[in-house]
Amino acid sequence: MNTSVKIGNTEFTNPILTASGTFGYGKEFAPFMNLDAIGGFCTKGISINPRKGNPEPRICETSSGMLNSIGLENCGSAHFLETILPEIAGYKTRIIVNMYAQSVEEFKTLTEILDAEKRIDCYELNLSCPNVKSGGISFGTDPKIVEEVTSTVRKTTDKTVIVKLSPNVTDITIPAKAAENGGADAVSLINTLAGLEVDVKKKQFALGNIIGGLSGAAIKPVALKLVWQTAKAVKIPVIGMGGISKLDDVLSFLMVGAAAIQIGAANFINPSISEELAVELKSYLQSENKTLQDITGILL
Amino acid sequence: MNTSVKIGNTEFTNPILTASGTFGYGKEFAPFMNLDAIGGFCTKGISINPRKGNPEPRICETSSGMLNSIGLENCGSAHFLETILPEIAGYKTRIIVNMYAQSVEEFKTLTEILDAEKRIDCYELNLSCPNVKSGGISFGTDPKIVEEVTSTVRKTTDKTVIVKLSPNVTDITIPAKAAENGGADAVSLINTLAGLEVDVKKKQFALGNIIGGLSGAAIKPVALKLVWQTAKAVKIPVIGMGGISKLDDVLSFLMVGAAAIQIGAANFINPSISEELAVELKSYLQSENKTLQDITGILL
């Protein structure tokens, strides 16, 4: 049963990937699952220099979900290349480095730093982070900047370039088309929904950073709608994510047009869920006597 | 313990209101609660002429929430004035008529039709409905139209005018300020988040209309963030709603700056929840020896 998916020049053995920030650098999950059982995984968002991230508390539980304001704490590109990549280079699964930068130049520099590394298969550009140059409003909201960042990275690398979109926009198809025009191999969506929680007893915000990103089953309907809308608006593959926790969720995203999916916060609930869903998807396709292409996009 | 709140020229006995579309026309809940125990309620969205609404299925359960694509089925302004209003006129609680129209002229006409009715205390303009004139994109996304609709209605009535905002925008403070400039007495937010669900077994969309509105506990963090943001951006009162199901939720919205709150889908879980929360709010304030104003906006 062939479940492989081609995105850009990267062949994934199956469409089950894991989402940035919820899978560490992969090795944290090795004790619990066979990393080669999934198509690939996204690393924590990497920036040129290490980042401390936001003040505590940084996570807070919500109804059927969680808020996080980690603030993209990461080890920085140098440490990633020298220490972390060698530890995960041995796996066969595809490695997608999620990139975090605060200007077009930074995205270019970061790509150049990483590009020599053969073992990195794809880049996922996190465009929902604040663009310091334009007063902190996120990159993802201005199509011109989305296109500029995408085409700049496109010219700097032959690796597969995935542009990750934020749901906190009026019309997500605008940044999606801008990424397509910029030469992206695919778009991935959705990043977290902006939200906050109040600790009523302490009469304080629950998160140190006040605003955080909402993930988990609660946001799945919003993610499905935006994936369906985007899959109809662009020709490049769409990678869907947002609240995926069971096989039906995987199938829902595939049916509305996602070529592959990413599992995020559900990795915290069951560290081997991504492998389990890859196995369940195969047996579903076998029992229905269908190929992946048979169900992808049937509701478009 | 005085818990009253003044919005425009309307005095509410307490800040607990119920949301349009989740409280019918009020009388459906009379067998289960004392309607005068809450500050007021919003009617189902009323349009000039009766509307059939969307095809079935029209509701679908989600994780900690529900999707609806009712499509603003309602009895129309004439039937509302002749048959329904007389049945609820006897209650003391404030009556807020939620208005649904597809053009500025229609909003004006609808206001004129309703305005003679003394028993109607406020209007809540539902600006998250599609604006047929501008190709169905919702009113709420274009600040010019928001301001035009608001000022048109403002000039047509002395009743309290509340403008209800959709969360499906990049920056909700833009339509909020436009409503303020148009002369709105208050803004109320959030309306539902756009979303969809898939019935995997039937390989179909769960809703007849494909896209529906997401309500319930799942969306509360998003609603809190948008209410906090809006309360900081405008001077007029903000009425907060989105997933309110328990006292802590009411307090959270008040603390981030809501002058009053609306309970929506939770009315389906417990038909007397709005009365219960009004009672619980009073005893909370008594036990904390605080007035409503003491806790409203302490986190702004």
Next chain:
Amino acid sequence: MSFNLVTPIIEKKVLNKDMFIITVNCTEKPLAGQFVMIRSVSKFFEPYLSRPISVYDWKDGRLYMLIKIVGKGTELISNLSIGNIIRVTGFFGTNYPINGKKLLLIGGGIGIAPLYYAAKEAKTEKTEFILGFRSKDDVILKEEFSAIGTLNITTDDGTAYFKGNPVNYLNENLKEIDNETVILSCGPKIMMRGIEKALKEREIKHYCSLDTAMGCGMGACLGCRIEVDGNSKLICKDGPVFDAETLFNERRK
């Protein structure tokens, strides 16, 4: 008068792997065919919506509910034990007309639930049931139903009683049913439509109880709307009992 109770389960009887009966105190008296909305009461809102459940029986201030485990909500309720608290709101919906001289109650699967109380409340000369089950070991409540009417059982796989579904049984016995008989039915739509087709040349009244996912159950959310004869009806308020002839309009074809 309506009620909105937060009340403990006082009795629980497991009939087979997916059917059980739970009992709560409820002083209000229901009409035949009415239903309640129930949910487990906890700090969580999962599943979010309450579930519509018919009155299976009501006596001495006690409400009995026959429940089949279908999905998340009914499964959660099935895991509750005596003493656990549930919210029960009701009674909702219109009633089965039960003043007919002769009653024929046709139920499919869990559709049998509202038929017991309806038959018990009816003052008729002749009460007969056709109850359809998948197979022998799915058959439940035989004594209860036969105590209040002539019970004919069908099993789809024929492992016992009449082989076939209730509509097959009806078609084979149509001649014995006179025009004074009123048919009350509940079950899958295809069964109710099948009954209508069987009654094509007949003047027999047939009321059916519809099943659909519900938001509020009390006429507020407009989620259960269907079109009957071109106009909007709410299954929870204008139903769940409808005149099958107008609903399916199979007889004029």
Next chain:
Amino acid sequence: MSFNLVTPIIEKKVLNKDMFIITVNCTEKPLAGQFVMIRSVSKFFEPYLSRPISVYDWKDGRLYMLIKIVGKGTELISNLSIGNIIRVTGFFGTNYPINGKKLLLIGGGIGIAPLYYAAKEAKTEKTEFILGFRSKDDVILKEEFSAIGTLNITTDDGTAYFKGNPVNYLNENLKEIDNETVILSCGPKIMMRGIEKALKEREIKHYCSLDTAMGCGMGACLGCRIEVDGNSKLICKDGPVFDAETLFNERRK
């Protein structure tokens, strides 16, 4: 070796209205001070995150967890019965150093949980406990703890044993504690900070176990980060056991 078990509760002991012990089979052997992430397994994701729970005891392939009902998650687990399935993942975190000649284990409230297994695993000449409770009827597991060390109990309201909290007890008995003693503590932050203050002029080693809400418990979400001596540490991975001196740096003041 790590494990990710979906396994039934095989034993449950209720100690008082908000404390209980549950047991599951678990062949892996933990180190003193390590913890697991547990959640009830159901179709719903409420509460969403798993809860970090220390190893209270481990013997003959069985893991014992002492749990205090605080909020939604611990309450849900408390309602489970023998046979109900839970997910248990672990073992996470660093261990208490237990090779000291003399051990003084100080616990406050539910903080006593990791101290039992730590003391049992330690090969020491002298093991002593100071366990603090709110009042007399909150005192639990007296036999268990006194069987493996000298047990001193404090109650905030003084209704039994020493009146005051563990730090008051420590201050009153500081002289008898020689510098060879290693202190292991777990409980509210103010208690651990209080111990550090008491040890101002002393060269006594003190390791404390921190408590915080956790997302993954396995070093992937970065949600449990704290700053120790200016650099980023993860409570779930670089802790939960920390050198209290560096953490609170009360001794240099």
